[in-house]
Amino acid sequence: MSDATTLLFANDAFYVAFAAGDLAAMDDLWSRRAPVTCLHPGWTPLFGRPAVLKSWRAILESGSLPKVRCENASAHIMGDVGYVICNETMPEGRLVATNLFHREDGRWRLVVHHAGPTSGPAEAPAAPAPAALQ
Amino acid sequence: MSDATTLLFANDAFYVAFAAGDLAAMDDLWSRRAPVTCLHPGWTPLFGRPAVLKSWRAILESGSLPKVRCENASAHIMGDVGYVICNETMPEGRLVATNLFHREDGRWRLVVHHAGPTSGPAEAPAAPAPAALQ
Numbered sequence: 071m072s073d074a075t076t077l078l079f080a081n082d083a084f085y086v087a088f089a090a091g092d093l094a095a096m097d098d099l100w101s102r103r104a105p106v107t108c109l110h111p112g113w114t115p116l117f118g119r120p121a122v123l124k125s126w127r128a129i130l131e132s133g134s135l136p137k138v139r140c141e142n143a144s145a146h147i148m149g150d151v152g153y154v155i156c157n158e159t160m161p162e163g164r165l166v167a168t169n170l171f172h173r174e175d176g177r178w179r180l181v182v183h184h185a186g187p188t189s190g191p192a193e194a195p196a197a198p199a200p201a202a203l204q
Numbered sequence: 205m206s207d208a209t210t211l212l213f214a215n216d217a218f219y220v221a222f223a224a225g226d227l228a229a230m231d232d233l234w235s236r237r238a239p240v241t242c243l244h245p246g247w248t249p250l251f252g253r254p255a256v257l258k259s260w261r262a263i264l265e266s267g268s269l270p271k272v273r274c275e276n277a278s279a280h281i282m283g284d285v286g287y288v289i290c291n292e293t294m295p296e297g298r299l300v301a302t303n304l305f306h307r308e309d310g311r312w313r314l315v316v317h318h319a320g321p322t323s324g325p326a327e328a329p330a331a332p333a334p335a336a337l338q
Contacts, residue, residue: 107302109320111321112322115322117278118329148239148306149284151285155251166243166249168316168318170302186245186321188247189246189247189248192249
């Protein structure tokens with residue numbers, strides 16, 4: 071399986087945990103080694119695992135979980151760091167997210183999640199101009 | 205000079221080029237090796253150097269350059285990849301940005317710029333809980 075494919079799987083796992091309200095899976099997804107930051111739409115940034123996971127607990131246990139679907143995801147690799155650009159599609163509208171991952175013991179872990187407004191689908195070119203950096 | 209300091213200098217250089225309308229400096233800042241993406245506030249993502257630099261040309265040559273200042277910047281390092289979270293402060297209001305950099309031949313180059321709305325200042329804790337990954 072290519073690095074891009076495993077990165078997209080990790081990104082999907084984030085949205086599956088989000089949609090399912092699965093806090094244990096969400097906790098497991100975030101990096102334990104890299105400095106993590108989460109920028110929920112319109113919020114101030116949250117720095118470090120304790121603040122980030124506290125926010126996810128509040129969201130996932132709120133009882134009004136957004137019905138979010140990940141669409142138009144593209145993976146971009148730089149060795150052991152990779153990022154995914156994707157849409158977060160909900161009944162209320164569409165957001166765009168940058169999700170940054172770090173590979174730890176062969177597994178992609180989330181380092182930054184930044185979601186916010188967008189004006190259309192996040193469609194990457196079929197063959198991006200710059201090659202992935204290995 | 206620490207990695208965090210050089211990363212913050214590179215981030216400042218981005219905002220200096222932006223404020224000065226300096227397209228050559230902006231072009232020089234963006235990575236030539238890593239797959240670049242730019243998410244201007246509310247836009248759809250732009251993938252690859254040609255699309256990203258075309259957008260910056262349009263913005264910098266528009267004749268109505270936003271008076272943007274970088275504030276509350278914090279640097280977060282993972283080896284040869286690092287990211288900065290900062291506010292973009294303008295007379296019209298404050299945005300938050302995630303700027304991802306890749307170190308190439310000893311110099312930080314921009315890989316992702318994602319800017320959007322925020323509800324307050326992007327103040328990182330004085331001593332972030334997770335250590336920088338070397």
